[in-house]
Amino acid sequence: MTNISLEPIEIVRGQPYPGAPDNWKRFFTFSTDHKVIGIQYIVTSFIFFLVGGLFAMIMRGELITPEADLVDRTVYNALFTMHGSVMLFFWTFPVLVGLGNYLVPLMIGARDMAFPRLNAVSFWMIPIAGILMMSSFLIPGGPSQSGWWAYPPVSLQNPTNNLINGQVLWILSVAISGVSSIMGAVNFVTTIFKMRAPGMTWFRTPAFVWSVLAAQLIQLYGLPSLTGGAIMLLLDLTAGTSFFTPERGGNPIVYQHFFWFYSHPAVYVMVLPVFGIFSEVLPVHARKPLFGYRVIAVSSVIITVISSAVWVHHMFASATPPWMRMFFMVTTMLVAVPSGIKVFGWVATIWGGKMRFTTPMLFALGGISNWVFAGITGIFLGSVPIDLHVHNTYFVVGHFHYVLYGAIVMGIYAGIYHWFPKMTGRMYYEGLGKLHFVLTYVGTALIFLPMHPLGLMGMPRRVASYDPEFAFWNVVASIGGFLLGLSTLPFILNMVSAWVRGEKVGNNPWRAYGLEWLTSSPPSVENYEELPLVVSGPYGYGRSEPLVSNVPNPDLTEFSESLTPQEAS
Amino acid sequence: MMKLRAILVMTIYAILVTLASFWMAKQSYSWFPPEASAESKLTDDLFSLFTGLGTFIYLGVIGPFIYSLIFHRASKYDRSDAPPIEGNTWLEVIWTATPLVLVLTLSFVSYRTYEKMSIRGPMELVHLHVPQMIEPAYAEPFDSTPQQDIQNAVETEPIEQIDVTARQWAWVFHYPEKDITSTELHLPVDRRVRFTLRSQDVLHGFYIPAFRVSQYVVPNEDINLELTPVKTGTYRLRDSMYSGTYFAANQTDVVVQSPNDYQQWLADAAAQTPNSAFNQAAYEYSQSSEPGSGNTKDKVAVRGWATIPPAPPPVVNYAPKHEPKSPPA
Incomplete structure (x- = not known):
């Protein structure tokens, strides 16, 4: 790992890189700078997040009354299809790739990703695929109405009989986004294996980098399965093949295996980097080393391995024989062990610490508390007899939104606030940040908690209309949904205004310990003037041990005075 | 003295959490539609067990977590670091082994429940169990009524x-x-x-x-x-x-x-x-x-x-x- 020569700098300089780091136009170019690409990913995916959120709010508007009365049933079905697809393929995956893109090279002391041009290509496929999917709203038959899982035979029913229909556009869009993710995964894995700074052994590598590696390995083994399944579905739909078409002898259950072999591990692709964010944010704001760092790091890889053999728990109620139900129940429950190791490690990290409730810390703590709840309901769902009752009910919707919004989106917010001063050189506004946190936390509980009793009572998911007995909890959930919509406003205001005219802070406003805080904020094009020589592990709080030997160590004394009064609130 | 007090506080908290878990396990029955099938009783018993244990784990984690949030905060001008505790092998072994044992137990209990329901399901090549063979001893830790109901129904x-x-x-x-x-x-x-x-x-x-x-x-x-x-x-x-x-x-x-x-x-x-x-x-x-x-x-x-x-x-x-x-x- 230590034999990376410094020669490639010249090659990088030889590239026509558009614009200096202070030129905003660089964000609209085919830039190969991982920091530009990272921010391109984050901003693009956030726009899709707003779009997907708007779909969700229309759905919550429909569900505020039992009857199907706001939108037509076909529109509702298209909305939940697009909500799920946009939120996963164009928000959660890309935003985490964006954070990883920005942070991984800085954290491991590299000048860029291993393949900068490939990196830029991966990014630019995202807006293309996203616009392709959105364009299905404009064609005669409307968008796909078969859900983000696109199970045949429903996904093969083509009511308009047009060759270009919503389902075809959906499959093409997902395939493009899948190719983009595979290219990104190759890039991340190569970068992390080959480009760590001299002296950065595996157990000196930050937990975030470990978790990104674990997540991207899943992309490598899992995505070919989904992409293959999608191509077979496309052939069934357009070329008359019969992989999954029952009336021509195909087997629709096989598609479910192709789909979930990737799409369950995909949950870990999304949650692992967020675990990494928690592991980075907590030590900084609690002034204490990450408790059990090595075990936390290794548990990410254990999750990668176990998650490859749990997919059938999405199919317990499908045509799944009993032995398979039992086998996958055990493997599913085993995921609780490495996940538990992480949670216990985080609690032990803040225990006895010196915490400051900054906005990133609040989001990280909120995310962890939600994760504990979501993890426990996940064990419920892993049990076959319980799952046979709550399968495809709102209990499942409540569970995975607690994971995706309660833990993952909160973790993403924590990461964005935490590294905002590094990305921009300016500090966000604490007051707006705290308002954002309160709205998000309350909104999350209001919308997703009521879904659990609804599911236990037997309300199926994906319904546009429901029996009046479910009305009360649905009204509560809808109020929570609108609150979540509202919560994005202080965030946008905060980010835009702080980027333009926020208070300028130094290179290391959190007095954090880590390679990314050694360099300037925002970092120069090549990140470091001289590549750091790492001499100890991460999270050296309270140890006064040097992190690097050849360049100045992180300045742990620098401190933005203006932050102090608010933080101590 | 400090240690004694800590043990006392932890014991009281553990008792409270246990009581709360039992209460939640009892409550869980009221979250469902009526129990109209013999199988539903088995599922509800299992769910109640999960709810009890889940509550115990949740409160067991969230309690210390909230305690930290209240008491382990930096004072306004304190810029020093906390003690550099990096881990504790025994603790880590315990919190790896306990969840492992717990989830294996829950899997086993779930398996038993599934067996008792004997709902068949798809493509059952090998019958995991036939209702006639259910022995009353299987009832632990649940009451034996549901499988008795199933058995009676099958026999009569x-x-x-x-x-x-x-x-x-x-x-x-x-x-x-x-x-x-x-x-x-x-x-x-x-x-x-x-x-x-x-x-x-x-x-x-x-x-x-x-x-x-x-x-x-x-x-x-x-x-x-x-x-x-x-x-x-x-x-x-x-x-x-x-x-x-x-x-x-x-x-x-x-x-x-x-x-x-x-x-x-x-x-x-x-x-x-x-x-x-x-x-x-x-x-x-x-x-x-x-x-x-x-x-x-x-x-x-x-x-x-x-x-x-x-x-x-x-x-x-x-x-x-x-x-x-x-x-x-």
Whole structure:
């Protein structure tokens, strides 16, 4: 790992890189700078997040009354299809790739990703695929109405009989986004294996980098399965093949295996980097080393391995024989062990610490508390007899939104606030940040908690209309949904205004310990003037041990005075 | 002294958490629809156990977490670091081993419950268990009533066979013994019922919340499902697997009757000539596709896209009297 020569700098300089780091136009170019690409990913995916959120709010508007009365049933079905697809393929995956893109090279002391041009290509496929999917709203038959899982035979029913229909556009869009993710995964894995700074052994590598590696390995083994399944579905739909078409002898259950072999591990692709964010944010704001760092790091890889053999728990109620139900129940429950190791490690990290409730810390703590709840309901769902009752009910919707919004989106917010001063050189506004946190936390509980009793009572998911007995909890959930919509406003205001005219802070406003805080904020094009020589592990709080030997160590004394009064609130 | 106090506080907290867990486990029964099948009692017992343990773990983690949030904060001008504690091997071993043992136990208990339900399910090549072989000793840690109910039901009378056909978007139930069809599911109480589930088009989900069991209905595949209704009353059958446009309306009633009432219903239904039943999907579709009807626009704010037309309303011996909510234009 230590034999990376410094020669490639010249090659990088030889590239026509558009614009200096202070030129905003660089964000609209085919830039190969991982920091530009990272921010391109984050901003693009956030726009899709707003779009997907708007779909969700229309759905919550429909569900505020039992009857199907706001939108037509076909529109509702298209909305939940697009909500799920946009939120996963164009928000959660890309935003985490964006954070990883920005942070991984800085954290491991590299000048860029291993393949900068490939990196830029991966990014630019995202807006293309996203616009392709959105364009299905404009064609005669409307968008796909078969859900983000696109199970045949429903996904093969083509009511308009047009060759270009919503389902075809959906499959093409997902395939493009899948190719983009595979290219990104190759890039991340190569970068992390080959480009760590001299002296950065595996157990000196930050937990975030470990978790990104674990997540991207899943992309490598899992995505070919989904992409293959999608191509077979496309052939069934357009070329008359019969992989999954029952009336021509195909087997629709096989598609479910192709789909979930990737799409369950995909949950870990999304949650692992967020675990990494928690592991980075907590030590900084609690002034204490990450408790059990090595075990936390290794548990990410254990999750990668176990998650490859749990997919059938999405199919317990499908045509799944009993032995398979039992086998996958055990493997599913085993995921609780490495996940538990992480949670216990985080609690032990803040225990006895010196915490400051900054906005990133609040989001990280909120995310962890939600994760504990979501993890426990996940064990419920892993049990076959319980799952046979709550399968495809709102209990499942409540569970995975607690994971995706309660833990993952909160973790993403924590990461964005935490590294905002590094990305921009300016500090966000604490007051707006705290308002954002309160709205998000309350909104999350209001919308997703009521879904659990609804599911236990037997309300199926994906319904546009429901029996009046479910009305009360649905009204509560809808109020929570609108609150979540509202919560994005202080965030946008905060980010835009702080980027333009926020208070300028130094290179290391959190007095954090880590390679990314050694360099300037925002970092120069090549990140470091001289590549750091790492001499100890991460999270050296309270140890006064040097992190690097050849360049100045992180300045742990620098401190933005203006932050102090608010933080101590 | 400090250590003694800490142990005392922890003991009191552990007792409180245990009490809260027991309370939640008891409460969990009230979160469900009525227990209308013997299997539902098994599921609810299992769920209660999970709720109790889940509450215990949740409070066990969140308690110290919140304690930290309150007491382990930096004072305003304190810029020093906390003590550099990097780990503790014993603690880490304990919190790896405990969840491992716990989830393996929960898997085992779930397996036992599943075995006791013996609902069959798809493609059962090797029967995991047959109800006759259930021994009372298996009852621990639950009470033995549910499996006794199942066993009694199996021993006293032959299994009642009902064929279920799902389509876009209707349920049709066929009673082969009397060759009767119905769009409402009637079941005899305290008898083992075997459903054979078939789909004519796409995937559907056969889900009766009061029975706590759902099972996909798959085209080209006959899936058997066995249940034992134990409580008379009217419940809901819902399509739990998204099946296209009118999926949410694909519901029907389940009527569990005393043996006499059930036989009476069978006889009455057999006397009727098959008739076209009311079908919500077909009704809504006809409303929206009639160009002159006009009132569709008033009912929904946003017009929809093209849809697969619903199958024609099923022709059955028995259909419940459903009045359309508004008279056709």
